[in-house]
Amino acid sequence: MRGALATMAAVFAVAALPGQAYAAGAPGSYTFDPDAESAVGADISAEASKLEPGGVYRSAIRSGQKLYYRLDLDAKTNAYVSAVVVPKSGGKVSYGDGITVSIRDSSDDECSSQDAVFGSAQYPRPIAAYASRRIDKDGSCQDAGTYYVLIERETKETSDQGEWDLELRYASEPQLAKPSPEATTAPTAWPSASPPPPAAATDNTRRGGAGYYDATSLETGEWKDRIEPGQTLFYRVPVDWGQQLFATAGLSNSTSEKSAYVSSALAVSLENPALGHVAEVSPTSYSGKPISVPFDPLPPVAYENRYDSSDDVGGMRFAGWYYLSVSLSPEVAKPYGQKPIALTLKISVKGEAEESPYKGDAGIFAVTPGDKDAARQGQSGAQAAEAAGERDTMKLVAAAGIGAGTVLVLWLGAWTLIARRRAAAAPAAPTGGPYPYGGPPQAW
Structure with missing residues (x-):
């Protein structure tokens, strides 16, 4: 019983730990x-x-460097490795600076690759790309064995040569419920009409996160935030199989009396659940007046989208969390000051959810009831994980309580039974004399 009670005490201690604010x-x-x-x-x-499936890693890369990481792959699992590159704040980046992520076999043959580069929006901010080894009867890189992730950095001589941080993620795609999909070509047409503007919630303020880890959850609706020059905010939207995502970002007017034109001021990017780059809006200029920029219509999420070589179609290959990053150029501060500017995000997820093609638990490649709750409540990924942990803790508390109660009842029952048996087995007390058991009580 002491073990069960100790478990309950430990569980309650964990449950009492304060939560974190993100x-x-x-x-x-x-x-x-x-x-x-x-x-x-x-x-x-x-x-x-070596990188392990499901692992998240921190690394760094210098200017012009090529870095290898090892993967040990079987002959049946699709593997994805993403890299988020984080240049130092205040540094200079030029057009075309960035990284290339590729997966290669032991003979250095490329399985796939993707670039994360700075285009016309030439200011430092986190950008992401991924590469994959995909099982395909007509493809290369099909054998089990040793593979390598290669990350290559390109930096112009006029750019900051300092070290960039890297955040790496290695995800394995679940096995299909059926041996192979019925269709092996990507769709070529899908609904392109923009949906009606989503209704704004009564409390529609959602504060964006500072990374993919603590990205703030959104659902269909109109959401408001504030963004400072030089800042990047992160959000995530659950999109299930068969559903289509529409997203628009807008900046309000500036209250500054100054007026100036800042080119490529607003950059908005979309990444899929494996943090592969999907699409971006053309970086938009800002002159102190309201602006609004939508993504081009994306296809509904479908397994077959992977058979298209373009990022915006091929990237919509999984169900799960899709990530939006919104960056505001630090140059905006020169004419308009460092004061935050109101930001609006209009999100629409259209279509009924379809059945998953995977068997068993799909991990990050699924939309769960808990994900929908997180989007409804505006939780960050970290807060949602913390809430799930608290729910598990309370289940453990309940189980420990029931277990401790059961142990206590059994112990009392056993004690009572033993006492009765001892009483039944004890000899009858002799009669006579003031001290029937052979003398007066002894002093202890």
Whole structure:
């Protein structure tokens, strides 16, 4: 019983721990996953450190460097490795600066690759890309064995040569319920008409996160926030199989009396559940007046989208959380000051959810009831995980309570039974004399 009671005490102690508040950091800051392990990339493939499925890692890359990381893959699982590159705040980046992420077999044949580069919006901010080894009877890289993730950095001579941080994620795609999909070509047409403007909630303020780890959850609706020059805010939207995502970002007017034209001031990017780049809006200029920029219509989420080579179609291949990052150029501060500017996000998720093609637990490639609750409540990914942990804790509390109660009842029952048996087995007390058991009581 002491073990059960100790378990209950420990559980209650955990349940009493205070929660954390997650909010976007200062301009230029990025929230890394606190559970990320350190992984040092190797210049030589033979010395590459191994990445594990489901792992999150922190690393760094210098200008012009090529880094290898190792994967041990079987012959049946699709593998995805993403890299978020985080340049130092205040540094200079040029058009075309960025990284290329690729997965290669032991003979250095490329399985796939994707770039994360700075285009016309030439200011430092987190950008992401991924690469995959996909099982395909007509593809390459099909054998089990050793593979490598190669990350290559491109930096112009006029750009900041300092080290960039990296956040790496390795995800394995679940096995299909059926041996192979019926269709092996991507759709070529889908609804392109923009939906009616979503209704604004009564309390429609949602404060964006400072990274993919603490991205704030959104559902269909119109949401408001504030963004400072040099800041990047992160949001996430659950999109299930067969559903289509529409998103528009807008800036309000500035209250400053000054008026100036800032080119490529607002950059908005979309990444899929594996943090592969899907699409971006053309970086929009700002002159102190309201602006609004929508994404081009994206296809509904479908497994077959992977058979298209373009990012905006091929990237919509999974159900799960889709991530929006919104960046405001630090140059906006020069004419308009560092004061935050009102930001509006209009989100629409259209269509009925369809059945998952996977068997068993789909992990990050699914939309769960808990995900929908998180989107409804506006929780960050970190807060949703904390809430799920609290629910599990309370289940443990209940189980421990029931267990302790059962142990106590059984112990009392056993004690009572033993006492009765002892009483029944004891000899009858002799009669006569003031001390029937052979003398007066002894002093202890």
